[in-house]
Amino acid sequence: MQSINLAEHSVRQLNQLLHDQYNHLDERQWDVSQTSGQHNIACGLNQNLEVNIHGHVGYFCAGMNQLAYVTVHGNAGQGVAENMMSGTVHVKGDASSAAGATAHGGLLIVDGNTGARCGISMKGCDIVVKGNVGHMSCFMAQAGTLVVCGDAGEALGDSLYETVIYVKGKVQSLGADCIEKPVTEKHLKKLKKLLKSAGAEEDPAQFKRYGSARQLYNFKVDNAY
Amino acid sequence: MNNDHPQDNLRESATFDRTTMAEIRRAAETGIYDIRGFGAKRKLPHFDDLLFLGASMSRYPLEGYREACDTSVTLGTRFAKKPIVIDTPVTIAGMSFGALSANAKEALGRGASAVGTSTTTGDGGMTPEERGQSDKLVYQYLPSRYGMNPDDLRKADAIEIVLGQGAKPGGGGMLLGQKITDRVAGMRTLPKGVDQRSACRHPDWTGPDDLTIKIQELREITDWLIPIYIKIGATRTYYDVKLAVKAGADVVVVDGMQGGTAATQEVFIEHVGIPTLAAIPQAVQALQDMGMHRKVQLIVSGGIRNGADVAKCMALGADAVAIGTAALVALGCNDPKYDDEFKQIGSAAGFYDDYHEGKDPAGISTQDPQLAQRLNPVDGGRKLANYIRVLTLEAQTLARACGKSNLNNLEPEDMVALTVESAAMAKVPLVGTNWIPGQAF
Structure with missing residues (x-):
């Protein structure tokens, strides 16, 4: 295992x-410490790595992740795992707004709560939030699944396409x-699998499902807001 | 206003002309605002209102054919390890696969590559045809993030973060259901046939401070190799350019209101934004005030048609220009040879702007396979390359006449304005005077 102390090394390094x-894969396991809430930690990974980040992280941690399993042992700032393509990002604490924004694939797990716009414009990833999500979550979300074990804020799923939301x-x-x-x-089966993969012990039968009414898919003047 | 009515005693209203009344009737009939493509069609102060002062006694001209006049430009010198070097300052603006056919995108790539310049993706991602035929490809990073993925990001020669475009500053993209084919839908992760209205604001950052971090993220993902542009629609240009520079842009792209679109509301196209002519001096002033002119490069677009327009942009302080509508015309958009077919769909060659309907007889702004095959990408690429060569030669001609051995050496002092409005906007003297409106004598 390789250990990197961000008090001694830059995020760039x-x-x-x-x-x-x-x-050239030299080392699969990485330990990152002394993060001090810095931005853009472990973004753009494209290898089957296991990265454990000890401490809080700033914006866009694990952005555009491919293949890697990134764990944040702390809280995450805005846009954690934004545009993730594959792999897993696990935030042990809370995540700020736009968690998993536009993500195409992979799994985002947040043990705590997220801020606003969780899963905004998501395009196929799965997100499991064990706490609550803020307002406008899944705004214009296109594909994938958001599971919220707690409560959801205002305007959940606004202008939704084909993302499925369980709360x-x-x-x-x-x-x-x-x-x-x-x-x-079919939905219960998928939800059970997702909850299990996120280590959540909730009963799938207690969730409600939300999706698009598909009334905004083609312009109708009566639908204009 | 068109006053060609045969009866002299009939007078058309300047306020309620026939086009205006037709729109009122259309709105009353349908209850929906008019959606169209193209750019602003209204008369605006433009580059035609500027003239060059060729050399005579006080300036020394260069021979118009043989003496060298450098046209190359390096973009992205601020932070990128691999700036883009283009042989002509004329680049191709971002236009999406979806709005345009795959053949049209390929033709743009071929044409740009033939003359050593760059082309740009659009909303909807990067196609293999486009990447394959484009030596220098700028990958747009848009609010929708359709098709955005790190593999394509790393394949790009530059990234252009799009905050807006001149045709619709403050508005998002629009691609109506008739153009959402299986392939377009797949690239955008959308159901086939839906009206796609892409977001007007980015999903994971708000404001210039966030944008600074976003730029750093994109640099981290691409290991600081490639330049990052910020594209804005021209509105509060002075302040927006300053914020873009502060956020860390290598290149700022300013798109004036004559810039085209594949689809948006007519009211947006004609009533939002400012003319390109007015935007350039504001952008240059912002860069100069920050000590960043020529350090952060400026690309301008919106209504550029010929080498004179290119030279005038350069003289006002731009480092390069981008063409969109003109490039499509070079490929065959609105070609009179299809006039009968344009008439069948309620338009005419030279007037066609219903790009959103996907019925373009020229096979450019369509996803219909039958129509799309009318554009041969090799022929289209050749025509585009010819056209860019002409733009470059024309700009060189004017630069040499002003005694410049490099297009970048053109300056505002080389020009005068024909109208008070253009003098005020371009900040060059009204012809025959020393008067720049808004400035003391």
Whole structure:
């Protein structure tokens, strides 16, 4: 295992070392410490690495992740795992706004809560939040699944495309074109699998499912807000 | 206003002319705002309102054909390890696969590569055809992030973070259902046939301080190798350019309101933004005030048609220009040979702007395979290359006439303005006077 102390090395040095593993894999396991909330830690990874980050991180940690398993043992700033393509990002604490924004694939797990716009414009990833999510979560979300074990803030799923949202707790309000939909056996099975992969012990039967009413898919003047 | 009515005693209203009344009737009939492509069609102060002062007694001209006049430009010298070097200051603006056919995108790449310049992706991601045929490809990073992935990011020669475009500053992209084919839908992760309205603001950052961090993230992902541009639609240009520089841009792209689009509301195209002519001096002033002129390069676009326009942009302080509508015209957009077919879809050659409907007889702004095959990408690329060569030669001609051995040496002092408005906007004297409106004698 390689250990990098960010009090002694720059984020640039760390990221370059991690990126170098793509062409020549020297070390699969990485430990990062003394993060001091710095931005852009471990972004652009494209190798099957295991990166443990000890401390809080700033914006865009693990941005555009491919293949790597990144664990943040602390809180994460805005845009954690933004545009992730594959792999797993696990935040042990809370995550700020736009967690998993535009992510195409992979799994984002947040043990705590997230701020606003969790899963905004997501394009196929799975997100499991064990706490609550803030307002405008899944705004214009296109594909993938958001699971919220706590409550969801205002305007959940506003202008939603084909992302599926499961919420166990209360939903403060639904956004434009987002509606509650029935939960079938197929949905329960998928939800159970997702919860298990995130290490969440909730009962899938206690969740409600939300999706797009598909009324905004083609312009109708009566739908204009 | 068109006053060609045969009866002399009939007078058309300047306020309610026939086009205006037709739009009122259309709105009353449909209840939907008009959506179209192209750029602003209204008359605006433009580069035609400027003239060059060729050399005579007080200036020494260069021979118009043989003496060298350098046209190469290096973009991204501020932070990138690998700046882009282009042989002509004329680049191709961002236009999406989706808005344009794959053949059209390939033709743009071929044409740009033939003359040593760059082309740009658009909303919807990078196609293999485009990457394969483009020696220098700028990858747009847009609010929608359709098709955005780190593999393509690393394949790019530069990244252009799009905050807005001249045709619709403050608005997002629009691609209506009829153009969302299986391939377009797949690249954008959308259901086939939906009206795609891409976001007007970025999803994971707000404001210039966040943008600074976003730029750093993109630099980290690409190991600080390639330049990062910021593209803005021209509105509060002075302040926006300053913020873009502060955020860390290598290159700022300013798109004036004559810049084209594949689809948006007509009211947006004609009533939002400022003319390119007015935007350039504001952008240059911002760079100069920060001591960053020529350190952060400035690319301008919006209504550039000929070498005179290119030279005038350079003289006002731009490092390069980008063309979109003109490039499509070079490929065959609005070609009179399709006039009968334009008429069948309610338009005419030279007037066609319904790019959003996907029925372009010239096969450019369409996803219809039958129409798209009308554009041969090799022929299209050759025409575009010819056209850019002409733009470059024309700009060189004017620069040599002003005694400049490099297009970049053109300066505002080489020009005068024909109208008070253009003098005020371009900040050059009204012809025959020393008067620049807004400045003391």
